Amino acid sequence: MNTQKNNVVIIGASNDGALVADVIEAINKIENCFNILGFLDDNSRLQGTSVHGYRVLGNLNHKNQLPKNTKYVLALASAKKTYRVKKIVALLKLENDDFVTLVHPFAQVSRRAEIGIGVTILAGAHINSGVKIGNYSFIEGNAWLGVNTIVKDYAVITHDASVSGNTEIGNGAYVGANSSILGGVKVGDWSVIGAGAVVLKDIPSASVWVGNPARRVSEVELI
Ligand SMILES: CC(C)(COP(=O)(O)OP(=O)(O)OC[C@H]1O[C@@H](n2cnc3c(N)ncnc32)[C@H](O)[C@@H]1OP(=O)(O)O)[C@@H](O)C(=O)NCCC(=O)NCCS
Numbered sequence: 001m002n003t004q005k006n007n008v009v010i011i012g013a014s015n016d017g018a019l020v021a022d023v024i025e026a027i028n029k030i031e032n033c034f035n036i037l038g039f040l041d042d043n044s045r046l047q048g049t050s051v052h053g054y055r056v057l058g059n060l061n062h063k064n065q066l067p068k069n070t071k072y073v074l075a076l077a078s079a080k081k082t083y084r085v086k087k088i089v090a091l092l093k094l095e096n097d098d099f100v101t102l103v104h105p106f107a108q109v110s111r112r113a114e115i116g117i118g119v120t121i122l123a124g125a126h127i128n129s130g131v132k133i134g135n136y137s138f139i140e141g142n143a144w145l146g147v148n149t150i151v152k153d154y155a156v157i158t159h160d161a162s163v164s165g166n167t168e169i170g171n172g173a174y175v176g177a178n179s180s181i182l183g184g185v186k187v188g189d190w191s192v193i194g195a196g197a198v199v200l201k202d203i204p205s206a207s208v209w210v211g212n213p214a215r216r217v218s219e220v221e222l223i
Pocket of ligand 1: 194196
């Protein structure tokens, strides 16, 4: 039996951090392969505290003091902030194999789906045949990704979102809870689909859309 465990650090100690810790703990129940060292988070009020049962070890710079073999996972799935996540990943200067990809044992992932690096998939998500998920994307509980849908890097598909088949979700696009994206639609890079929205047509990049049918309400600042 392989008893070698991977030390893993969760980047982001907010509620998303708790969701990621839950996935790791669920995987460990089946095969005890991860040792959660704690969180890194730039929020100064959290330093030295414990959240979700684990220590906040320091801010992102603390990475340099962690053991060399440490693996990382992102827990930073906020609307309108996915561009910042891209910048954080660049700042961390980690190699691809420094990130773990986490799939909750209760997620349904087709063997014909492709999942990138540093991706987290929560319980109850359905990743159907031919789906491609890019790097550093975050797929929440009960999200549905229809056949042949493409989710690019840094995207967030939040809980109970329904993304029909042959759809393209752009880099860093954020698909809100209980929203519905019709088949074949393209959601542009860094755009936000509000909770409960119904998207019937292509969405340009870096814009915020809400309602049924979805209407444009604002822009996303790429900072
Ligand atoms: C879309 C969203 C990001 C907009 O946030 P925001 O930029 O702060 O926008 P505001 O709250 O200023 O709202 C702008 C307008 O959109 C409307 N609106 C915002 N979100 C809406 C939604 N989900 N559905 C319908 N209308 C919405 C507001 O009522 C407001 O309308 P008005 O200008 O006519 O008064 C946010 O409301 C949202 O839905 N986030 C996703 C939440 C989610 O899915 N979370 C999952 C967590 S696990």
